[in-house]
Ligand SMILES: NC(=O)c1ccc[n+]([C@@H]2O[C@H](COP(=O)([O-])OP(=O)(O)OC[C@H]3O[C@@H](n4cnc5c(N)ncnc54)[C@H](O)[C@@H]3O)[C@@H](O)[C@H]2O)c1
């Protein structure tokens with residue numbers, strides 16, 4: 269692995285200037301909607317001053333696996349802007365050197381390092397606090413996310429094995445599709461390695477929330493920054509369930525609006541895949557969403573007591589073993605799963621929740637079965 273850049277301005281000017289620029293970006297675009305600020309009236313507000321005191325001192329190591337790809341590159345850029353990051357480690361099987369050299373010229377504090385190919389994966393992962401995994405193939409028009417399973421399941425499996433061996437304590441963010449199956453695969457691999465921590469494995473479903481917030485704000489003429497729509501279930505088609513009745517600020521929807529918005533949020537990934545016409549799926553909005561989730565995780569690690577995000581995790585909220593919902597994230601990962609979003613939902617949402625369960629269950633079982641088969645195959649060699 270080559271060290272591409274060392275932070276030259278560790279002193280007052282470098283750190284202060286970049287902190288204030290990216291901090292403003294982080295808190296106004298990435299961070300704010302990652303809290304319950306707009307969504308729960310009973311929340312006890314943390315003292316702004318004490319959180320501000322904690323955060324600029326903190327510095328974490330973040331690895332991106334699949335860093336030279338369509339998501340990986342803009343995600344690397346956004347993470348490079350975070351004042352909470354001391355090392356940004358970029359790993360890919362190809363083309364990562366140039367990406368790292370390019371990013372390393374940004375005069376923000378973190379040091380950028382590149383790692384290429386399986387032989388350098390262990391050194392990329394040693395000592396990292398957060399691992400983000402967007403490695404894998406994207407959809408083309410006409411494909412479902414599940415059509416990516418055959419290729420991406422194996423990629424996620426091998427990367428998680430390395431995570432288990434080298435940084436089992438890290439927060440793991442899985443972006444690679446089909447998320448509904450790749451997260452259960454990761455869980456099984458971590459179990460096989462004896463290092464599974466249910467609180468630290470996250471399927472990144474933030475993009476669904478980002479989209480729901482955008483579409484609802486547009487439809488209802490609301491100020492975007494204030495809108496917060498919880499999205500539960502999973503991350504594919506009808507398993508994506510926006511709970512529009514739980515939108516904050518409180519807003520009412522006609523049946524027609526509910527139907528139209530729900531379908532648009534569920535099909536938003538396909539909307540992008542079709543618009544890109546064979547050139548891939550969402551990358552820029554995904555990088556934005558993933559950066560928000562990274563920033564939320566880093567704030568949680570730094571002791572911010574007010575970090576809430578929707579994410580696909582091991583859960584007891586329903587009878588399904590994995591389920592996306594709003595969770596509170598703290599220093600040790602998931603602190604609690606917020607059940608109140610599922611209370612008092614509308615009949616439309618309750619029916620949609622029941623309708624998504626068979627598909628989500630099948631995707632979870634497919635992932636678990638894959639991991640078990642691989643283990644069986646390895647044992648018989
Ligand atoms: N969770 C979400 O909301 C969401 C949103 C958008 C895309 N995705 C998924 O993210 C994945 C990546 O999308 P993309 O547009 O960045 O694809 P891409 O093809 O542009 O980039 C993928 C990168 O992964 C790398 N890669 C492949 N195998 C690897 C391995 N074994 N180790 C390390 N790197 C490896 C490739 O070299 C490439 O640079 C896809 O599976 C896509 O479906 C998920």
Ligand SMILES: O=C(O)C[C@H](O)C(=O)O
Pocket residue numbers: 406407413445475536537538540541549550
């Ligand atoms: O739609 C895709 O295939 C990519 C991603 O899951 C998305 O929601 O944009």
